[in-house]
Amino acid sequence: MRLDYLSIFPAYFDVLDISLVGKAAINGLVEIHAHDLRDWTHDRHRTVDDTPCGGGAGMVMKPDPWGEAFDEIIGTESDPSVHVIFPAPSGTPFTQSAAAELSSAQRIVFCCGRYEGIDHRVIDYARSMWTVHEVSLGDYVLNGGEVAALAITEAVVRLVPGFMGNPESLAEESFSAGQDGLLEYPLFTRPVSWRGLDVPEVLMSGHHGRIASWRRDESVRLTRERRPDLTDSDSSGIH
Ligand SMILES: Nc1cc(-c2ccc3ccn(Cc4ccccc4)c3c2)n[nH]1
Secondary structure, three states: OEEEEEEOOHHHHHHHHOOHHHHHHHOOOOEEEEEEHHHHOOOOOOOOEEOOOOOOOOOEEOHHHHHHHHHHHOOOOOOOOEEEEEEEEEEEEOOHHHHHHHOOOOEEEEEOOOOOOEOHHHHHHHHHHOEEEEEEOOOOOOOOOHHHHHHHHHHHHOOOOOOOOOOHHHHOOOOOHHHOOOOOOOOOOOOOEEOOEEOOHHHHOOOHHHHHHHHHHHHHHHHHHHOHHHHOOOOOOOO
16 A cells, blocks of 8 residues: 655654554555645745635635646546545545445545635545545634544554554454444553552353443443444444
8 A cells, every 4th residue: 555645744754664564664565755736836935825716714725736636646537446635624424334334445645624624625625536535523623624634544554454463453443334333432451459449240250241241332322422323323233
């Protein structure tokens, strides 16, 4: 899997060399390429923004640098196997199932906007050439797309076959299909007693049936408390 990042702050992606994603890069599972959008400007000030047509506050990212960067990084041929991701507050909420779908992609290009956003013709052009995803991380406002690109990268790469040492652990995570779309139950490890707080006895009983039942009950309880929106979905085991 090749991952490209287009941004006016490409150094944001240096962190990928440190983390787990860095290991995947070393193992050849993923290739990481960060690019400075200003490399595709031609004026002395390396300008990437301009005032919004129709007025309004803030600045909008000009289409020209994006188009030239696309030509060089992706090419001028249409290819639906290339996934181009535009993080945006107006995007579709990013989900675990979207991460799972993207984990089989061979090529993902993250377009990280700043200012008030990117000229919409850039997205329209990308849609005419590749498979485009406008995604939101959640209902809160970031200053640009870089943090969202990092989060999406981690969610996707950890699902790439061969990346996780123990793929079985993926099945038990919150939001995974194996968890029936429920939140993960509380976790404990040694010591059994810590600052007057004890591990639930059932977990020390060695009785696998009771342990499984306790964990299920805890997942249902937590999901009902914190994410009632998940309790009605078809994928959840509770209705
Ligand atoms: N989930 C999520 C995504 C973003 C996001 C993504 C890309 C950009 C590019 C510029 N901004 C700043 C901005 C703030 C408010 C309104 C419009 C643009 C971005 C924010 N915020 N929150």
